[in-house]
Amino acid sequence: MMETKLLTVCLSFLVSVSLANNPGFVVRLTEHGLQYVRDLALQLLREELQHMDIPDQRGESGTPIGKIDYTLSSIRVESATVASLDISLDSGSGIRVSTSGVSLRMKADWRYKNRGFIHISDHGSIDLAIAVDLSLTGTSEMTANGQPTASVVRCEFNVQNVDVHFHGGASWLYNLFSGHVEKAIKTNLQSQACSKITETLNRNGQKAMETLDLIEEVGNDIQLDLRLVQSPIFESNYLESLQKGQFSYHKSPSLNFSPQPLSVPTYLSGQMFYMFVTEAMLNSAGEVYQKSGKLKLKITSDEISSSSFFQLNTDTIAGLIPGSTLKSKFPNMGMQLVVTVTQAPKFTICTDSIKSVISTDMIAYVIHPDGNLTYVFTLGLVLNSTLGLWVENTDGRLYLGLTKNITVIHGAVTVKDSIIGHFSGENIEAWLNLGVPFILHGIQTKGIPIPTVRALTFVDPHITLLEGSLAIGTDVKYDMSQS
Template identity: 30%
Template sequence: MTIKYYILCVIFLSSYLQLAWLVNPGFRTAITEKGFEYIVQVGLPILEAQLNNIKIPDQHGDYHSPIGKIHWDLTDIHMGSITIPKAAIKTGTAGLTVSASGISLSGGGAHWHYKTNVIFPISDSGSADIGTSGTSLSVTVKIGKDAKGHATLSSSACQFSIGSLSIHFHGGASWLYNLFDSEIESAIKSSLNGQICEQATQAINTQGNKALESLPVQVNIDETALVDYSIVQDPIFTTQYMETEHKGEFFSRTKPHEASISPVVLPGVGSPTRMLYIWLTTYIANTAGIVYDEAGELKTTITPDEVPSSIPIKLNTASFKVIIPALYNKYPNMNMTLLLQATTPPVMTVNPKGVNVTVFGDVDVCVYDSKNNNKITPAFNLSVIVYTNISLSVKEEGNTPYVIGKANFIGAKFSLTYSSIGNFDAKLLQGAVNFLCQAYVIKELNKYGAAGLEIPLIDGVQLINPEIKFGTGYITIDTDINYKPSEEIRARTDEVEIVI
């Protein structure tokens, strides 16, 4: 019984850990109601353009008047202009609800015609102008994800209401067409009420999904690595924000596999005051370290010709004659080479005070043995731990924001792990080790840090006054945004005719 209970506990714990693995994101965003309100106002012209040039089907009817039956036709009905003065957005558990009121629709150039055969044939024709007032529209949008982690958008509910509709006829006998103008108004109003939601939701779905297509799921960093930003679960909606959780993991482009580490648990969003919040966990950087380490990228060889002439210490045993006499005595006046390589992936840690990266590596010191055809011979090996802190900032390049880092050297600890020249006091190498760390290890870190990590955003979104803050195991970027729809999205609104 005890063994069975133990096994059940292990199974339960394993399932829990697997679930936590799936849920905890490496990258998270939250766009607030304030952010959505801004995007809606910027997007109103696009929605107006999509709903302009509405063509209503031709209307026909028979009106039984005191003088007999009158057959009427209203054709070529175009609502050529729609104006949405303002819109509001609310976030809730069902998704996003965009509502607009005070909408006005207007159109001219419709052709009317009537005829009657009461005593003798009477017919007439002319043009008509149509307008609405007190019109409102409300659309609820659901944002989810597909099987590949792409964001998806769909409209789940829509309400459209016309307060009043008026028709102004031009030409013909006004006393006659005034008899049945209310019937025509009712027919047009019914047509609009019944079908315009379909066009509004189609416009929102089309443009919304087009915008979401620009949200990157995978970003190629270089020939070695890519970062996976796929959405790991459906977005979470509250009354204050929409939250999206992303994988946020580096993968090898040639031999991808899941990392053996997992992301930290991120805190709640809290009470947001900015438009957009972005969380970047150490999981992203540490999986990057794993990928580059496994690819053999975290190593470099330093030869004598690579040491700048301004540096007094040269890679020759003569430069170490005083510090390590045994090296010079065994290999007098011989050139040296250094192999610096990571022994395990670098580790990034973040706490409220800042960001640190610790590098674990070896320094193999070798000589060109002139007595043996310049064969490279190991002299000694140092195990080194390099401590750095990282300064972070956000830069924009080609309308794409990046988080970039600059490493600053704190110090290094090292120990002698191998020697072919006998024991010596390795502490005397502290200055040389510090120089190596600053000149080469920090340089390598800054190579990756300067390239930066792309922040995945919809095309046209720019960060305004981003502020970086530190937590335990993560950083946040609190920012407002500027949105300028891409030319492709704007082009799709041109010359659109909507037939209902």
């Protein structure tokens, strides 16, 4: 049924989340998004009506020839129209879908037999035209393990009109009292439709919710927990899903995860969806990516433009560490740096920038002409930086990553080990603003994937920085052929 798919699409994306009191990740569907869902639902409803499977109808009716039992079988829809469809949010209740002027023209086979002393039966075909109005309210709650539910809580079904026309058999006679059959069909539909619709939608909707995987695989042995932390929120102008947003490595969740209450500004309403990534979620990602060894980068001169004033060779590096024997031992030779983040990065999101504290080890090697490496020194770097972020749609997924707009506010350098004599790290601190942005950018060039659902494409995503969180606003396109 159309309403099952509609509620599943909305909730799959919204919950597309230990159960903490505060969410680490929040998804909001705005009024603009609801308008898109309305247009999508109208198209979906027309297709569903055109291809829906209608069970055989059986009933009884009083006619001029006495009481009869009738059967309508092989019911098929020839055409379907929908005059109007409206979707709205009932505050504190759920999603309300209302249709009016739904008209179906159908064909079926008919058969009847009377209940009199002399048994009479006949059969043939029949044309039916039915006009109905339907209103449903669906809602979603949270199970004990953070899974969403989907159910119909209100149904109104009103048959406006039924017209029948018999063919075959003694159809000329039956058409004279077709009104009796029309009344019987109308009464039958009116009394049974809501219970059958509700039963079907609840069964199919819950089945869809149970198969929804809220532990997102975002890399080898890295998962993102998107189970609900409370039931979805239905307000008059938005629908909101509050999810955990905690990363884990080898199924061991990040330790430092305590989301703060999220305040969403009212001015963020111009796009269909908003996804809010909190500091807690960002720090959870940093901890897990560091623990998994993914925050590691090997840099050689091949990654540096030949036109750059800074070249990764012994002559350049020796100028930064006076007193060392680097240049005399290894004159005019290339170098390789291996940069590893040694502690979980700490991120703070402000309205004007994202600040970070990142601790790294930088291990330097000399590259000999034959390609062999000789270890020369290890530096410890503690970097207080401001970061820029990018967001883009790649291969159907949304990725969040670092830009090259990285500024080191303060950098502390210690010499942990050296085979080229004692030297000070003071001059290297002056180089940090030049070299470290390149290093940090290279650590995570692809970005962290943002959860989505199949057949959903993001359109014009952009980032807004808030206090303690960042908002990714985006429009979407949904391809029903892939659903």
